[in-house]
Amino acid sequence: MNDVRWLNSDELxxxxxxxxxxxxxxxxxxxxxxxDAELSHFEYxxxxxxxxxxxxxxxxxxxxxxxxxxxxxxSHVVARLEKRGFIERTxxxxxxxxxNARLTDVGFEKVVDTAPGHVTTVRENVVDxxxxxxxxxxxxxxxxxxxxxxxxxxxxxxxxGETQPTD
Amino acid sequence: MNDVRWLNSDELxxxxxxxxxxxxxxxxxxxxxxxDAELSHFEYxxxxxxxxxxxxxxxxxxxxxxxxxxxxxxSHVVARLEKRGFIERTxxxxxxxxxNARLTDVGFEKVVDTAPGHVTTVRENVVDxxxxxxxxxxxxxxxxxxxxxxxxxxxxxxxxGETQPTD
DNA sequence: CCCGATTGGTTGTCGATACAAGCAACGCTA
DNA sequence: TAGCGTTGCTTGTATCGACAACCAATCGGG
Numbered sequence: 089m090n091d092v093r094w095l096n097s098d099e100l101x102x103x104x105x106x107x108x109x110x111x112x113x114x115x116x117x118x119x120x121x122x123x124d125a126e127l128s129h130f131e132y133x134x135x136x137x138x139x140x141x142x143x144x145x146x147x148x149x150x151x152x153x154x155x156x157x158x159x160x161x162x163s164h165v166v167a168r169l170e171k172r173g174f175i176e177r178t179x180x181x182x183x184x185x186x187x188n189a190r191l192t193d194v195g196f197e198k199v200v201d202t203a204p205g206h207v208t209t210v211r212e213n214v215v216d217x218x219x220x221x222x223x224x225x226x227x228x229x230x231x232x233x234x235x236x237x238x239x240x241x242x243x244x245x246x247x248x249g250e251t252q253p254t255d
Numbered sequence: 256m257n258d259v260r261w262l263n264s265d266e267l268x269x270x271x272x273x274x275x276x277x278x279x280x281x282x283x284x285x286x287x288x289x290x291d292a293e294l295s296h297f298e299y300x301x302x303x304x305x306x307x308x309x310x311x312x313x314x315x316x317x318x319x320x321x322x323x324x325x326x327x328x329x330s331h332v333v334a335r336l337e338k339r340g341f342i343e344r345t346x347x348x349x350x351x352x353x354x355n356a357r358l359t360d361v362g363f364e365k366v367v368d369t370a371p372g373h374v375t376t377v378r379e380n381v382v383d384x385x386x387x388x389x390x391x392x393x394x395x396x397x398x399x400x401x402x403x404x405x406x407x408x409x410x411x412x413x414x415x416g417e418t419q420p421t422d
Numbered sequence: 423c424c425c426g427a428t429t430g431g432t433t434g435t436c437g438a439t440a441c442a443a444g445c446a447a448c449g450c451t452a
Numbered sequence: 453t454a455g456c457g458t459t460g461c462t463t464g465t466a467t468c469g470a471c472a473a474c475c476a477a478t479c480g481g482g
Contacts, residue, residue, distance in 0.1 A: 092370075092371040092374060092375070093374070093378060094374060095374065095377070095378075095382065098387070098390055098391065098394065099382050099390055101394055102390050102391075102393045102394035102397065103377060103381065103382065104410075105393075105394060105397035105398060105401060105410055106381070106393060106397050107300070107323075108323050108397070108401060108405065108410065109277075109397050109400050109401060109404070110276075110277050110280055110281065111297075111322075111323040111324075112323055112401075112404050112405065113277055113400075113404060114277065116404050130278075133274070155278075156274075156275050156278040156279055157278075203259075204259040207259060207260070207261060207262065208259070210262070210270060211260060211262075212403065213400065213403050213404050214270065214273070214400055215262065215266050215270065217399040217400060217402060217403055218396060218399055218400075220265070222392075222395070222396050222399065223265055223266055223269050224265065224269075225389075225392040225393075225396060226269045226272075226273060226392075226396050227265065227268055227269035227272060228389070229385060229389050229392060229393055229396075230269065230272035230273050230275070230276050231272060232384040232385055232389065233276050233280075233380065233381055233384060233385075234272060234275060234276060234279075235384060236379065236380050236384055237276070237279050237280060237283050237380050238275065238279065243271075243272055243275065
């Protein structure tokens with residue numbers, strides 16, 4: 089097992105910077121949301137995904153997939169958000185094993201109030217330092233990486249149309 | 256406060272994929288290292304940074320900066336790694352407030368043993384799905400993002416020469 | 423139908439990080 | 453050389469996520 093293909097200089101340099109971003113970015117997003125809305129980025133993302141769904145409702149499994157989370161993690165988080173009145177859980181009628189998570193009116197308000205500050209943070213730290221070409225490159229590169237690490241290949245088909253206050 | 260610049264379609268799509276990668280990649284790196292070496296990616300990175308340093312030694316603050324970590328976090332992690340015999344801490348002679356963290360021979364062995372599997376994982380999930388041009392793009396984009404979020408702008412000057420088994 | 427296997431979800435426990443507080447050493451200024 | 457602010461690091465507490473075990477409902481074959 090001595091035939092290891094080490095990273096060359098360019099690859100190593102890019103990788104180190106990528107690691108730094110992956111390490112630092114969550115903290116940036118979390119602290120703004122924590123400060124302004126008492127929400128972690130993941131919690132915000134859960135609410136945002138629900139706000140886009142038909143009838144603001146998604147099954148736990150679907151929501152887990154939309155937020156790149158494991159089911160146990162999501163279960164804990166939704167339980168907390170339910171206690172705070174942002175989400176309500178109801179049994180699913182078609183499949184009685186399943187649970188529907190629905191964004192309440194209060195939860196929707198929360199997203200609407202929180203979105204502007206969050207988008208500003210995303211712009212300042214990620215989007216605005218990039219050119220339009222960079223954004224295309226970023227999309228292409230992330231798509232390629234996701235093709236390996238995304239367990240469900242949700243992003244491959246490449247649907248998605250115009251959207252709104254999403255994120 | 257109604258003059259929010261929402262993300263356009265391209266920006267939103269790229270951002271969502273980027274978020275997915277930031278969410279999923281740590282798990283990929285952690286589980287390989289946990290399985291094969293009982294190390295988290297952060298722990299491995301700490302050992303790797305030390306292995307590159309002169310005399311395999313760095314002050315805690317320098318090591319924190321090299322690994323993009325806060326000092327409390329690093330302090331806990333180094334304490335664990337010290338218990339396992341990979342690192343030893345000694346008081347710094349020049350500045351008696353400071354602590355030197357040094358990679359032991361056992362720790363160096365650990366890095367040497369662990370690096371090949373880790374590099375393979377990084378290749379499979381990140382580098383190999385990309386073209387050489389993609390790697391350049393990734394480097395450029397991450398540099399731009401870091402210029403905002405890296406509290407110390409370590410990556411701007413753009414030094415770094417050829418390197419070895421690093422990472 | 424009936425039973426084993428799978429799917430959907432929740433819960434409990436443990437380990438790890440963030441944040442704040444604390445302490446010791448340093449260095450500047452007068 | 454005294455005092456005050458800063459720097460370097462450690463420790464304690466509270467919170468969050470991973471993992472495994474678990475339960476209930478559904479599906480598929482005989």
